[in-house]
Amino acid sequence: MGSANDLVLTGVSKRFGSFVAVDDLDLTVPAGSFFALLGPSGCGKTTTLRMIAGLETPTGGRITLGADDITALKPYRRPVNTVFQSYALFPHMTIAENVAFGLRRSGTRDVKDQVAAMLEMVELGDYGRRKPAQLSGGQQQRVALARALINRPRVLLLDEPLGALDLKLRRQMQIELKQIQTEVETTFVHVTHDQEEAMTMADTVAVMNAGVIEQMGRPEDLYEHPSTTFVANFLGQSNLIRGELGGAEQADVVVDVHGTRLLAPGAQVPDGGREVWVGIRPEKVTLAAAGAGALRGANVLESGVVTDASFTGVSTQYLVRMPWGQELMVFEQNTGQHKGFVVGDTVDLHWVPDHTFLLDAGQDSAAGVERETVP
Amino acid sequence: MSDTEERRGGLVGYVLLLPAGAWLTLFFVVPLVTLVSTSFYDPAGSLELGYRVTGQVTNYASVLSDYSEQFLRSLGYAATATLVCVLLGYPLAYAIAFKAGRWRNLMLVAVIAPFFTSFLIRTLSWQLILADQGWVVDTLQFLHLLGEDGRLLATPVAVVTGITYNFLPFMVLPLYASLEKIDPRLIEAGSDLYASPFTTFRTVTLPLSLPGLVAGTLLTFIPAAGDYINAQLLGNTRTQMIGNVIQKLFDGGSYPEAAALSVTLMAVIVVLVLAYVRRAGTEDLV
Numbered sequence: 001m002g003s004a005n006d007l008v009l010t011g012v013s014k015r016f017g018s019f020v021a022v023d024d025l026d027l028t029v030p031a032g033s034f035f036a037l038l039g040p041s042g043c044g045k046t047t048t049l050r051m052i053a054g055l056e057t058p059t060g061g062r063i064t065l066g067a068d069d070i071t072a073l074k075p076y077r078r079p080v081n082t083v084f085q086s087y088a089l090f091p092h093m094t095i096a097e098n099v100a101f102g103l104r105r106s107g108t109r110d111v112k113d114q115v116a117a118m119l120e121m122v123e124l125g126d127y128g129r130r131k132p133a134q135l136s137g138g139q140q141q142r143v144a145l146a147r148a149l150i151n152r153p154r155v156l157l158l159d160e161p162l163g164a165l166d167l168k169l170r171r172q173m174q175i176e177l178k179q180i181q182t183e184v185e186t187t188f189v190h191v192t193h194d195q196e197e198a199m200t201m202a203d204t205v206a207v208m209n210a211g212v213i214e215q216m217g218r219p220e221d222l223y224e225h226p227s228t229t230f231v232a233n234f235l236g237q238s239n240l241i242r243g244e245l246g247g248a249e250q251a252d253v254v255v256d257v258h259g260t261r262l263l264a265p266g267a268q269v270p271d272g273g274r275e276v277w278v279g280i281r282p283e284k285v286t287l288a289a290a291g292a293g294a295l296r297g298a299n300v301l302e303s304g305v306v307t308d309a310s311f312t313g314v315s316t317q318y319l320v321r322m323p324w325g326q327e328l329m330v331f332e333q334n335t336g337q338h339k340g341f342v343v344g345d346t347v348d349l350h351w352v353p354d355h356t357f358l359l360d361a362g363q364d365s366a367a368g369v370e371r372e373t374v375p
Numbered sequence: 376m377s378d379t380e381e382r383r384g385g386l387v388g389y390v391l392l393l394p395a396g397a398w399l400t401l402f403f404v405v406p407l408v409t410l411v412s413t414s415f416y417d418p419a420g421s422l423e424l425g426y427r428v429t430g431q432v433t434n435y436a437s438v439l440s441d442y443s444e445q446f447l448r449s450l451g452y453a454a455t456a457t458l459v460c461v462l463l464g465y466p467l468a469y470a471i472a473f474k475a476g477r478w479r480n481l482m483l484v485a486v487i488a489p490f491f492t493s494f495l496i497r498t499l500s501w502q503l504i505l506a507d508q509g510w511v512v513d514t515l516q517f518l519h520l521l522g523e524d525g526r527l528l529a530t531p532v533a534v535v536t537g538i539t540y541n542f543l544p545f546m547v548l549p550l551y552a553s554l555e556k557i558d559p560r561l562i563e564a565g566s567d568l569y570a571s572p573f574t575t576f577r578t579v580t581l582p583l584s585l586p587g588l589v590a591g592t593l594l595t596f597i598p599a600a601g602d603y604i605n606a607q608l609l610g611n612t613r614t615q616m617i618g619n620v621i622q623k624l625f626d627g628g629s630y631p632e633a634a635a636l637s638v639t640l641m642a643v644i645v646v647l648v649l650a651y652v653r654r655a656g657t658e659d660l661v
Contacts, residue, residue, distance in 0.1 A: 088560035092583055
């Protein structure tokens with residue numbers, strides 16, 4: 001293991017005519033990690049994957065795998081295999097023939113035993129003689145996985161592998177995929193537009209937008225400390241409020257938000273002007289009746305009016321109109337400890353300053369919001 | 376309730392079958408029965424004097440002994456032309472399906488375009504192309520591929536060339552249809568699984584295009600085996616095919632023998648096609 005098998009992309013670009021699909025991308029995927037490339041459709045994530053597979057040639061830059069430069073290597077000479085979107089199983093071959101395909105090309109011995117063992121691993125031991133069309137979507141998905149994994153690739157690429165499955169099966173396959181990855185210790189590069197899928201499975205998530213990587217890191221870090229408005233909105237939901245930076249106060253910085261003084265962790269003050277976006281996740285906020293006391297040191301925004309309250313079972317999701325006209329989202333856990341609010345109630349918003357994040361005000365506060373559009 | 380609905384559904388099916396069924400009965404079944412029964416007539420009769428249905432099989436015996444040469448020649452020419460059609464048509468269909476891009480429709484029109492001219496005119500124009508003083512013969516003689524007094528017209532080469540030309544679209548179109556249906560991701564998957572472009576073609580593209588290849592070879596071979604225009608216009612007396620013989624017997628009023636020859640040709644083709652389709656195993660394909 002170690003860095004000997006890291007997948008490294010250096011300054012990789014791909015242009016189709018005048019359209020820049022991937023723009024000067026630098027990326028290091030540590031060997032053995034479960035890496036997710038997350039982004040909306042058209043962000044360049046699939047093109048990036050296809051360049052790693054060798055199915056597209058980069059317009060510029062280098063792709064290396066350990067010590068080997070694979071940039072110009074033909075796809076059939078790369079120690080990389082792909083689980084295709086919609087699987088691309090060979091319809092004229094049986095399941096066993098599909099899985100054996102790669103081994104037969106490399107002239108391996110005991111193909112039959114390996115195929116049987118691999119089918120057993122994906123729990124399709126009895127299905128070897130069937131044709132792909134005779135299998136359900138989830139089973140076909142597992143065959144595609146087995147067909148790629150049996151070759152022991154140094155990197156396994158997964159292109160929206162769960163996109164065609166229904167929600168319940170998708171959840172189940174997320175867990176199975178993660179288990180298999182832990183078992184085989186192969187580097188997985190997983191392309192998806194589903195933020196929940198990326199966060200539940202991957203060790204490292206790279207959020208991609210318009211051909212560049214917006215931010216990369218552990219799912220928790222991305223969620224708690226987004227560095228751009230796009231990431232703040234694309235991963236979960238965020239309230240972004242206009243503010244002006246003031247002085248420092250111990251480890252915190254003071255931000256003036258429409259006349260209210262708030263605190264934010266000083267560690268992540270964006271470069272640039274004094275104008276900032278003050279971000280807070282809806283589930284981090286608690287609602288209190290107007291004027292009710294807050295915990296010492298809490299950030300408080302006063303005199304909001306509840307304009308919408310929707311009960312979802314686990315939580316109640318509120319929309320609160322603030323005195324400056326903006327509507328903020330608040331998700332309250334349904335712990336049953338206090339009565340909910342109704343539309344028209346005047347409320348204060350409280351949260352712990354540590355949960356606040358600050359973003360450069362030069363960015364569009366709505367970037368990445370329409371994440372429900374399926375590719 | 377569902378029972379009556381089902382019955383009505385069945386009835387609608389039969390009603391829909393009726394026009395085509397009547398057409399086929401009138402213009403296929405009746406002539407076929409007539410053809411087969413004519414083949415058993417006593418050859419001593421004639422149209423003017425009438426025939427006697429003697430049920431004898433001597434017609435078959437005599438045509439098989441008299442015309443076996445033309446029979447084998449027909450099958451040989453048809454098989455050769457079909458093979459050349461595959462060699463020419465497969466790359467063409469492949470190029471149209473995978474490489475033509477925005478030229479695809481134009482190329483398909485070009486494949487079909489010859490149909491806008493009559494079959495006869497197109498075959499006659501090959502007489503000019505292959506003529507002794509034509510540029511093709513001149514060029515081949517210049518390159519010493521053809522002797523000083525060598526010729527193309529009135530040779531087996533001319534007949535096979537004509538058949539190949541006339542039936543090439545029937546090979547290209549079904550091949551194109553089945554190649555075009557192949558998901559390009561399957562070819563990418565082959566390449567991703569260590570198969571070189573040639574291996575991918577052999578193991579993925581070719582098997583998946585087999586239905587089109589089988590359809591194309593049948594659509595070429597069957598009419599080619601019964602063709603007589605090409606042999607008549609481009610061949611000589613030694614390149615006669617079974618179609619020419621049938622036509623000659625027919626013109627000469629030897630109806631029973633012409634019928635026997637036709638039935639034999641049909642039977643041979645049916646047997647060959649069945650053996651071929653079974654061997655190709657196309658019913659197994661998705």
